[in-house]
Amino acid sequence: MSYIRSAALEETGYVVLDSYDQSKDPKEWLDLEYVAWKSSGDTRFAPLASAAGEMECNGFWNHTPPRTDKDGVWVPANVAKAPILKARAEEPGANIGRCRVIELQPNSYATALYNLHQDDNNRLNPDGTGWIVRGFFNLSDDKDSFLILREDRFDPETEVRIALPAGAQLIVDTQRFWHAVWQKGPEPRYCLITSYESGPELDAYIAAKHGSPHAATAPLDPAFVQEAQADVRRRLAERAATLAAQGRGAWVDDED
Numbered sequence: 018m019s020y021i022r023s024a025a026l027e028e029t030g031y032v033v034l035d036s037y038d039q040s041k042d043p044k045e046w047l048d049l050e051y052v053a054w055k056s057s058g059d060t061r062f063a064p065l066a067s068a069a070g071e072m073e074c075n076g077f078w079n080h081t082p083p084r085t086d087k088d089g090v091w092v093p094a095n096v097a098k099a100p101i102l103k104a105r106a107e108e109p110g111a112n113i114g115r116c117r118v119i120e121l122q123p124n125s126y127a128t129a130l131y132n133l134h135q136d137d138n139n140r141l142n143p144d145g146t147g148w149i150v151r152g153f154f155n156l157s158d159d160k161d162s163f164l165i166l167r168e169d170r171f172d173p174e175t176e177v178r179i180a181l182p183a184g185a186q187l188i189v190d191t192q193r194f195w196h197a198v199w200q201k202g203p204e205p206r207y208c209l210i211t212s213y214e215s216g217p218e219l220d221a222y223i224a225a226k227h228g229s230p231h232a233a234t235a236p237l238d239p240a241f242v243q244e245a246q247a248d249v250r251r252r253l254a255e256r257a258a259t260l261a262a263q264g265r266g267a268w269v270d271d272e273d
């Protein structure tokens with residue numbers, strides 16, 4: 018047995034979909050209730066679907082009984098304020114796990130590299146069922162900001178930088194990629210992030226939205242990249258030394 022995966026994601030692990038006309042919608046994300054949640058970067062989350070419909074963001078495997086990232090329950094107070102975001106999350110017709118809006122404060126390229134992580138989307142996911150991937154629907158207009166994807170955490174040669182204007186829509190295997198967002202600001206970034214189960218519904222949605230496995234990657238000065246890379250190595254070494262001094266083990270990244 019093995020997981021059901023999307024053929025569209027096989028080549029690069031992501032697809033860029035047709036962009037969405039975000040300008041016609043009200044900014045529902047500004048009305049939502051946000052909660053603090055440990056994550057990479059300076060973030061808050063507004064849960065739209067959680068494990069039990071509560072206003073919280075914990076992984077479904079941390080609930081009782083533990084379960085995988087499927088069958089999310091809508092959070093009444095937030096979906097009442099964001100019917101369009103809920104409808105967009107439901108449009109693919111695939112099973113939804115966690116669904117939330119992320120708010121990310123501006124950061125630097127080096128900090129984004131420091132925040133690179135892989136999601137833990139498929140913990141407890143039964144073999145033979147659909148692999149969990151994530152939809153990123155950018156809400157704020159961050160055309161100069163980038164979703165950074167790397168196959169190899171420490172190899173800039175594997176990096177893809179995907180611009181995030183309002184209405185940008187991607188499906189990404191975030192367990193495969195090291196990823197983070199470089200939000201240039203000055204405003205925070207808002208993005209609808211949804212866990213989807215791979216299968217025929219998601220495949221049909223990707224096809225209907227002309228999913229492309231090749232995004233134009235934004236150019237960056239190689240010297241700037243190397244400088245940021247050195248900064249990240251220094252910060253990671255400092256963090257490891259601090260944890261060792263505290264007698265603690267490896268620091269584990271959380272979600273998003």
Ligand SMILES: [Fe+2]
Pocket residue numbers: 134135136191196272273
């Ligand atoms: Fe993530």
